[in-house]
Amino acid sequence: MTLRNQQGMTLIEIMVVVVIIGLLAAAIGPQVIGALGQAQTTTAKSDFNAIETALKMYKLDNFVYPTSEQGLEALVSPPETDPVPKNWRKDGYLSKLPTDPWGNEYLYLSPAEGKPYDIYTLGADGVRGGVDEYADLSVWDKAEK
Numbered sequence: 001m002t003l004r005n006q007q008g009m010t011l012i013e014i015m016v017v018v019v020i021i022g023l024l025a026a027a028i029g030p031q032v033i034g035a036l037g038q039a040q041t042t043t044a045k046s047d048f049n050a051i052e053t054a055l056k057m058y059k060l061d062n063f064v065y066p067t068s069e070q071g072l073e074a075l076v077s078p079p080e081t082d083p084v085p086k087n088w089r090k091d092g093y094l095s096k097l098p099t100d101p102w103g104n105e106y107l108y109l110s111p112a113e114g115k116p117y118d119i120y121t122l123g124a125d126g127v128r129g130g131v132d133e134y135a136d137l138s139v140w141d142k143a144e145k
Helices: 011-062
Strands: 107-109 118-121
Touching: 011 118
Parallel strands: none
Antiparallel strands: 107 118
C-alpha cells in the first residue's frame, strides 16, 4: 500500500478566497440593498393603483368615496356608518386589502388636503417623515416621480 501525496489548501489560499468573497460582497451588497428599497417602493405604487381603481369603482356605484371613518375596509365589506352605500357591489371592490411592503396597513383619508382622498404608508419605520426606505409614500407621489 502506498500513501498518496495529498495536497490541501494552505491557510494563505483560504484567506485569499475569503478576502475576494468579502470584496465582492462589499461591491455588490449596496446595489442589492438599493434594489430592494426600489422594489418596495414599486410594490407600494402598484398597490396604490389597485386601491385607487377600487375607490373609483366604489364612487361610480355610490357617488361618493368612502369616508376616513369607513376607511379602505369599505372596499372589502359594506360599511355600516353613514353614508351607507346603497349600491355596494355584492362581491366588493377588492377581495382583500393589501398591506404595504413592510407589513403595515395602508392608511386612508377622505377628504384629504386639496384632494378627494389620500392613500399612504409611513414607510419601513412606520413613523411620519424619513428618507429612502423610511420615507412616507402617498398615492399622489406617483404623479410627481
